[in-house]
Amino acid sequence: MxxxxxxxxxxxxxxxxxxxxxxxxxxxxxxxxxxxxxxxxxxxxxxxxxxxxxxxxxxxxxxxxxxxxxxxxxxxxxxxxxxxxxYLDTDLKKFIDSHRKGPNPRPLPPSVIQSFLYQLCKGVAHCHSHGVLHRDLKPQNLLVDKEKGILKIADLGLGRAFTIPLKSYTHEIVTLWYRAPEVLLGTTHYSTGVDMWSVGCIFAEMVRRQALFPGDSELQQLLHIFRLLGTPTDEQWPGVSSLRDWHEYPQWKPQTLARAVPTLEPEGVDLLLKMLQYDPANRISAKAAMEHPYFDGLDKSQF
Amino acid sequence: MEYDPENPLTISNEEQHRVSDPIEALFAAESDHMSPLAGGHLDLSARRDAVSVILQAQFGCSLDPFAAYLAVNYVDRFLSKREIPSGKPWIVRLLSISCLSLASKMKKTDLNLTDFQREEGFIFDSQTIRRMELIVLGALDWRMRSITPFSFLRFFLSFFSPAQAPLLHALKARASQTLFKAQNEIKMLDFKPSVIAAAALLSAAHELLPIQFASFRSAISSCEFVNKERLLECCDAIGDVAMDGCDLTFEMVSSSNTPVTVLGRHCSSSESERTVGSSSDECDLKNRRISELRGALRLSQA
Incomplete structure (x- = not known):
């Protein structure tokens, strides 16, 4: 030392x-x-x-x-x-804040959002390919090298690898705003989908410069999600009403997602929608996300 | 979280289809876990002494063979990076004990080091072992989830997919036996873990499934991750090791009635009579089978 x-x-x-x-x-x-x-x-x-x-x-x-x-x-x-x-001197939260507040508020350049999201997917795919879930992805945990335009996943906690058989984990893990609905509803099985939900929330936040679902309690968090994406049904998410913490909720119809991210191009909205699928089994994987047409304009050879 | 030598990356079965190909990650990382002879300064006599301490622990304390295997892997990697001062045999013993301790922690198996040391006639206190553990961890860059040939068995077995489960099981068992024995062979250190795994399975296939052997051989040698020349050299090297225990195969063949035995008998019936013959016959037989195997493997190169 x-x-x-x-x-x-x-x-x-x-x-x-x-x-x-x-x-x-x-x-x-x-x-x-x-x-x-x-x-x-x-x-x-x-x-x-x-x-x-x-x-x-x-x-x-x-x-x-x-x-x-x-x-x-x-x-x-x-x-x-x-x-x-x-050591990296900034993180994605500070980076987004610097574009929202301060002397020169401006949107994040679309090419930066695209590049950061791709790097995030690449890092997440790497963790998942090693059998490790992050489970606490949030802008504060993504370190940024502004000069080089590189984004890196940090705070991979200890004791987070999943093994065979899947264990049930304790619940206090993901910061509320980025927490997947199945976690909020008390699922006992975590899968790679919990990280992809967080990636979706982070994607939207880069576009909006503010959180997509800023809930301050587990219930409020769910209601934020349901108001935008509609209250989930057993048809679109088999078994949702049997999850431990499921209750009867107001029946909201899904809103148009594009209205939440008005500056995002249609391909981006499509990718975001695939990340925010209710049924974790339908949620896009990190590996598949990297192949999504949203990234077609990106020079992937640099990564 | 537990380290499983056959699955060092801790991927659950249900996740396997969702992640980027984990096998690529294994092939990409395997070189970090080697201790090649070439260019290194592996102290062969230290290695021999260390392996002997570890085998004592394996047999004397009925330690999980995987834990012993892992401990030898740590010893090899340590010795390829650090020199042991000559004339200090106790350092080799301390190294062996510390690697055993680390390996049994990775494998979550219990090993009573105090009892074991008492039997061996030396005792290091826990603080000394703790310090040595840290030295080993530092030398190995904390890369303790070793990628060994066992990590590749499942992948290469998938090339044998037309075979039925009991056959695959027998192949894997035979290949595993070979791998445990091959670890004692210094020359195996020069091969990548994946190549050793492929060679061990091919040698097992040659023995247990001679009819399907040719198709397995061509499937494995067409695998993009495998260097054919190295595989051939490794098959050569592993041939001796594998044949060294053919008596075990005969036991296996005669003691069960699974489909394996049918094929097993098929390939060994003519020879099983000879095993009761003189020892020179056995020796001939062994040599003949080794050269057969070599010949069979070479064909794939043509």
Whole structure:
């Protein structure tokens, strides 16, 4: 840890404090995340071992924030683990905010939205191909390199890989605004669809510069969704009314999605619609999304 | 989250059709998990000593063979990156113990290191093992979900798809046996895990399914991820290893009545009589079968 000089605290991550720091030898900026993983008599805890090695495997993709190193410090005789990640100076939330507020409010250029969404899909496809769900995708968790126009997925939590058989997970995971309806309705099985719903919400937010479904409670969140997309029925989403937290809701008819994202071209609206399918089995996968005509004008060779 | 050597990427069956081809990710990452002899400075005597400690643990404490396999993989990768000072045999033992500890944690299997060490006549305290664990983790870049030949068995078995489930099961069992044995062969370290897996399955197919062998061989050698020349070399190398335990096959053949045995008998009936013969006969037989296998594999190159 003497290798790094802490510069400032930049936030509270999922596992604790995050510091911006500098590698004294190379000058490279890094993000230091202190984990709650303590070494004990048995050495490195098995869960930490399995999860950090999974994180390491994922960080091969340039669309996932790179895990550079794992450091340990002795604190009162107990080694603590720090994860050392590459540092990026902004995230998608700040990036969108800078286009909404401040001295020069303006829409995000369509080409930037297209490129960021493609990179996001690519990163998500990478995680999914390794059997890992993110489950907490939100603009704050997407780091941005403004100069290079690169977007990377961060805060891949520990303990999030799904295995065979699928376990049911605890419910407090996804930030409300990006939370998929099946999660809000208490499904016991999470699938890759939960991430794709979040990707859809993030897509819309880049276009609108404000959240698509800004609910402040689980019920309000559902009502936001139902008001735009219509109250779901068993025909369009088999089994929805048997989900644990299903109640009788007001019957809303679906609105025209394009009206929520008026500046988005028709191909983009079509892709968004496929991401916001109620039935998780019908929701487009990250891999399929990358092939959607919305990206036809994008030079994919650069990615 | 548990590390499954046959599925290091933790993909569930129901998700498999939705994700980008996971097998591509495996092929792309396998080189990170090798410890090639060429260009490296693998200390062969240290390796031999370490493997012997690990095998002791496997047989003495009935450790999961996969955990032992994984521990040897860690030892190999460590030795290809770090030099062990000569004249300090205790370091090799400490390395073996730490790799065993890490491997059993990855595999979620219990291993009582204290008991094991007591039997072996050396005891490292937990702090020393903990420190060594961290050194190993650092040297291996925390890439502990090793991609080994086992990770590719399922993929290559899919090339055998016309075969029935019991046959596939037998093939996989035979190939797995070969893989466990092949790990002790230094020369196998030069081959990619995927190539070793393909060679082990081909050798098993040659033995158990001689009739379908030719079609499997051409299917596997046409796989875009496999370098044919390397596969051939690896088949050569693995031939000896695989044939080394042909007695096991005979046991398997005579002890069950699944469809495997029909084909198994078909290919070995003429030989099973000979196995009761003199040991020189057995030796001849083994050599003959190895050269048959080599010949059969070469044909695919033509």
């Amino acid at each position: 003497e290798k790094y000089e802490k510069l400032e605290k930049v936030g509270e991550g999922t596992y604790g404090k995050v510091y911006k720091a500098q590698d004294k030898a190379t000058g490279q900026l890094v993000a230091l995340k202190k984990t709650r993983l303590e070494m004990d008599e048995e050495g490195i805890p098995p869960t930490a071992l399995r999860e950090i090695s999974l994180l390491q495997m994922l960080s091969r993709s340039i669309y996932v924030v790179r895990l550079l190193n794992v450091e340990h410090v002795d604190k009162n005789g107990k080694p603590l683990l720090y994860l050392v990640f590459e």
